[in-house]
Amino acid sequence: MKIFLVDDHAILLDGIKSILEREPALKVIGEANTAEIALEFIKQNEVELLITDFNLPEMDGLALVRLVKKISPKTKIIMLSMHDEVHLVKEILKEGIDGYILKNDSHKELLSAITAVNAGKIYLSNDINKIIINSLQFPDEERMLTDREREILKLIAKEFSNRDIADQLFISERTVETHRKNIFRKTKTNSLVGLIKFAYANNLI
Amino acid sequence: MKIFLVDDHAILLDGIKSILEREPALKVIGEANTAEIALEFIKQNEVELLITDFNLPEMDGLALVRLVKKISPKTKIIMLSMHDEVHLVKEILKEGIDGYILKNDSHKELLSAITAVNAGKIYLSNDINKIIINSLQFPDEERMLTDREREILKLIAKEFSNRDIADQLFISERTVETHRKNIFRKTKTNSLVGLIKFAYANNLI
DNA sequence: TATAATATACCCACTACTACGGATTTTCTC
DNA sequence: GAGAAAATCCGTAGTAGTGGGTATATTATA
16 A cells, blocks of 8 residues: 655654554655645655644645645545634534544554545544543534635634735624634634634644 | 654654664654653653654643653653744754754654764754744844733733733733733734734744 | 625724833842 | 832723624635
8 A cells, every 4th residue: 555644744654654564565756845845746656545644834734634635535634633613623524534543542543444434434542532422412502614614713713813814805893803703703703812722722723 | 862752743753763664873762742741751751862843732832841850851852833933943053952844854863863862962943043033033023921910911812802811910001002012013914914924933932 | 686794994992012211129149 | 127129909081802692795515
């Protein structure tokens, strides 16, 4: 199985490679520390399995998944992330990836995931399964932010004022205020500080 | 060399172990995903080198370093962190550790660090060196926050208003405002958002 | 094409924080 | 005990954001 790895932490990349190389059936044919480099490679080479982190500089793992789905639909994808926040996990799973495991799972979990995915199955680590089931049991709240809201939240987190954001998006300051209100409501935060913490937890910053 | 590893991400732990096992001179005699477990081990076994992450649940890497220095002063320590923020790096180096490398350094850097530390030297990764030198070149405002300021910053980050903080610390709201002003000045942030990001980067949250 | 979801926009009253300013007391250090 | 650093306190004016509404245009989606 031809595998490509993406993670911005070289040491983790090295470690995973070292683990995978012990398995004769697996072959790590390349690695990258940014989504951009990974995409270049995937355009020009056949990659059967992409194992990628979510946290990446510039383009994040979610964007990478979306693009890989387009340019190489046959490539299987396993997300290897440290994030176990409901919103974010759901967002990622929605893209239709083949596996999701956490960085605090062991390498055995990773190998199991690879085996399962290779057999055409979908593999979610135990903790992720718990999260999903839990969110099904308490479904009320979990409404996602819209793209626009997410965009605005990111700008807030970049220290722009409502006025700045309005100018930048060519919309009225009133509109920004409304979005802001909706964001607060949806995220159940009622202070800017809480909002920024939410943004951190969901990797919007 | 008897090595003990601490990181809350099992997969990284596995990866590093796999890398180190290729070196005959090195022996990983144990690992832990929390500082507490690591301490227990170090109390009862001789550990020559401790390689630890900074971000850990409960007790963080800094606290771990301080305790290990006490209970086993001969144990060498290498910090393997993703943090490259000046204040925090300085804070950690101040404890007198033997090596500091970043997670986006390669495994070769880690091996170099181990070799150097084993020979009694101190090893800082290239990026860390840059940070230190840079901060020496622009020393102007590296003045740390005072304890009181740090305390107030934490309360701000906990979503308390100035009023709340004043009540809680039995001081006037004016005083809180003054502290807040000073914090903004010292951290060179001029928005609440920037301040929270500073607090995150410096692990005050 | 009907319906829902999203994005857009506005009003008004209120409050928390900012940006200037200055000043005094407590605590630490030499 | 002098001097510095830190912590305390205050005024006044202005602004950005909050919280409560309501309403229309646009875009998906069934």
